[in-house]
Amino acid sequence: MADPPRRQRPAGPGGAAPGDRPVEPPLWEQLAEQHAALPQGERLQKVLAQRGYGSRRVCEDLVSAGRVTVNGEVAALGRRVDPEHDRVAVDGVPVPLAAGLVYYVLNKPAGVVTTAKDTHGRPTVVALVPGEPRVVPVGRLDADTEGLLLLTNDGDLTYRLTHPSFGVEKEYLAWVDGRPSAGAVRRLRDGVDLDDGRTAPARVSQPQPGMLRITIHEGRNRQVRRMCEAVGHPVLRLVRVRIGPLRDATLEPGTWRELTPDEVRALYDATKT
Numbered sequence: 001m002a003d004p005p006r007r008q009r010p011a012g013p014g015g016a017a018p019g020d021r022p023v024e025p026p027l028w029e030q031l032a033e034q035h036a037a038l039p040q041g042e043r044l045q046k047v048l049a050q051r052g053y054g055s056r057r058v059c060e061d062l063v064s065a066g067r068v069t070v071n072g073e074v075a076a077l078g079r080r081v082d083p084e085h086d087r088v089a090v091d092g093v094p095v096p097l098a099a100g101l102v103y104y105v106l107n108k109p110a111g112v113v114t115t116a117k118d119t120h121g122r123p124t125v126v127a128l129v130p131g132e133p134r135v136v137p138v139g140r141l142d143a144d145t146e147g148l149l150l151l152t153n154d155g156d157l158t159y160r161l162t163h164p165s166f167g168v169e170k171e172y173l174a175w176v177d178g179r180p181s182a183g184a185v186r187r188l189r190d191g192v193d194l195d196d197g198r199t200a201p202a203r204v205s206q207p208q209p210g211m212l213r214i215t216i217h218e219g220r221n222r223q224v225r226r227m228c229e230a231v232g233h234p235v236l237r238l239v240r241v242r243i244g245p246l247r248d249a250t251l252e253p254g255t256w257r258e259l260t261p262d263e264v265r266a267l268y269d270a271t272k273t
C-alpha cells in the first residue's frame with residue numbers, strides 16, 4: 001500500500017531552515033488517511049462477473065463504456081460496491097446483489113396449488129422447494145395448469161415479472177377440445193372479448209390439430225382457459241413452457257432447480273422498459 005503523504009512543516013516567517021526534515025503527521029491523521037485509501041467493498045467488475053455479465057475483462061469494458069450505474073450514478077472503473085447496500089444497474093436494468101437471494105424454477109405438476117396454504121389440504125408449490133429462505137411464487141398457475149413456475153425471495157424481480165406494465169411474455173401449450181378452425185385461431189390472435197375486457201393481441205399457432213401454442217403478455221386470471229373457451233374450444237390440458245427468456249424442457253414434473261446467474265440477468269433484462 002502507498003505510504004500516506006507526508007506533510008512538510010510549514011515554513012516559519014524566516015522560511016524552512018536548511019536541512020529541515022519533513023515532520024510526521026500525528027498518528028490518528030495517518031490512520032484516517034490510510035483508512036480512506038483502503039479498498040471498501042468489492043470491485044464492481046468482479047461483482048458483475050460473478051453475476052453472469054461475462055468475464056472480468058468484459059465487465060471492465062461495460063464499466064468503462066459508462067453502461068453501469070451505482071446508486072443512480074455512472075460508475076468509474078475501479079469503483080467498489082457494497083453488495084448489501086449499493087444499487088447497481090447495467091443499461092438501466094437492476095443487478096440483484098444482495099446475499100441470500102434465491103431463484104428456483106419448478107415444473108409444477110397438475111393438482112398442486114400456487115398459494116402458500118390451501119384450505120382443502122392440497123399440496124402447495126412452496127412445499128416442493130426448499131423452505132429456507134422463504135420464497136414466494138412469481139404469479140400464479142391454476143391448480144390444474146402444469147409447467148414452469150418461478151419462486152424467489154427477490155421482491156423486485158417478482159414485481160417486474162408480474163406487473164402488467166412490463167409485459168413479460170408467457171408461452172403455453174394448450175390441448176383443447178375439438179380442432180380450432182383458422183378463424184378461431186385468428187380470433188385468439190386478434191383478441192377475444194372476456195368479461196373483464198378484450199384480450200391483447202396474442203401469438204397463436206396450432207402445431208398439431210387440437211393443440212395450440214399461445215403466447216400472451218397479460219396475466220389475467222385463467223386467461224388462456226377463458227380465451228379458448230370463448231372461441232368454443234375448452235382447454236383439456238394446459239402447460240406453461242416459457243416465462244420471458246426462460247425455458248426448460250428437461251425439468252421433470254414436481255422437480256425444481258436454481259436459476260443460473262445468466263438466467264436471472266436475462267429475466268431482469270426482459271423487464272426492461
Ligand code: URA
Nearest residue numbers: 142145222223224225
Ligand atoms: N392461463 C390460464 O388459464 N391458466 C393458467 O394457469 C395460466 C394462464
